[in-house]
Amino acid sequence: MRRALFWFYVLAFYAICQLFAWGYMFIKYVPDRKGMVIGEGMIFILIFILGIIRLKNHLEKERNYSQQQNNFLLSVTHELKSPLASVKLYLQTILKRDLDREQQKSFLSNSLKDIERLDYLVENVLLATKLENRSFNLPKEDFDFSSLVNDVLDRLQKNSCKTEMIRSEIEPNITLHADKFAITNVVNNLVENAIKYSPPCATVEVKLSKRDNDLLLTVADHGEGIADEEKRLIFNKFYRVGNESTRKTKGTGLGLYIVKTVLQKHNATIKVKDNVPSGSIFEVIFENYAG
Known part of the structure; x- marks a missing residue:
């Protein structure tokens, strides 16, 4: 990819030089059309440069995506x-x-x-x-969301540090109309991430409650937190916080991408907030919930 970018810059530089050369020759032999040549030439150069910048950004984006895919394969x-x-x-x-x-x-x-x-x-x-697959539809059914969250927390608590506390406040008997398997994956990903990025044997808080006409699920940890510039990137496919040379936690970069995509298919939203004094809070909102 670096070699491709190098030759791309060389060709772009060559094309601009040729454009100036032909413009100079045209003005030299047809001086009475100098204004028109300069005006149209500037417009063409502007469009050409914008195209180069757009193509460069696209190539760099593809390079980063390719690198993330390679990291994903290595991680898997x-x-x-x-x-x-x-x-x-x-x-x-x-x-x-x-x-x-x-x-x-x-x-x-x-x-x-x-x-x-x-x-x-x-x-x-x-x-x-x-x-x-955009045509893929999640099969939805009514199920006890409160029991689902409690089951996930019980399983993760057993697999976690013996002194680690998953503190929960789960409002009972909340029924949700959704894809049970996909929502289980969402809860599992959020809580596992909170455990993974928390200090050893730290406390993770999980809450499920009704708020007006909405259903609210929050997962809070006391880790290092997420920088503001990364909060909008963490839901991208294969993206992981930090860089590959310094990252210590395990993972594939799929968890939060799945969370975001599943919630979108359920007309739900997710927000990331800073916890106090440290850590992050993931807030899932099922709007206009009726159950």
Whole structure:
């Protein structure tokens, strides 16, 4: 891509030089049309330069997108290999060593967590692929949203640090008409992100409540927070906060893209706010909720 940009700049420079050269020659041999040549030449140069800038921005955008795709493939490969290697090691240990009942139970429990992690990754990739198809419609049904959120939180609490607290305030018996699988993915992504970007064993707050005619779901963490210039980018496909050389957290860059796209298909909105004194708050609003 860098070589392509280099030759693009060379050709653009050559084209502008040729334009000036032909303009000079035309004025030299037809001096009585000098004003017309200069006027039309300036307009042409302006349009040409604007086209160059537009094309340059497009090429750079494609380069960044290509880089993000490569990072995504590397991340997915790592995310797949890591739990697979872990499960393999646990099972080999169980088979080769004479472990007592409690040790076997512990190893199998850890293997199950890694399998759930793989299942979560595969679900994200499959859902992201489906959402790319604009004609894809999410099948909607009525379900207990309060129970769904509680189930997600219970599962994530079991897989998190033993002293980590997922503090919840879930209003009971809230029914939502939506795609249950997709909404489960939304809640899961938001809470997992909050855990992932929080300090070890920190508190994550999750609230679900009715507000006037709206339904409000908030997920708050106490991590480093998100810079203002990145808040509008984090929902882009493959985008991840920070840069590849300094980023320490695992991920594929699909989670928040899925969250945003699923919510759009449900006529819901999501906002990112700063938490006090540190961290971020993700606020999901189902407007004109009736349930």
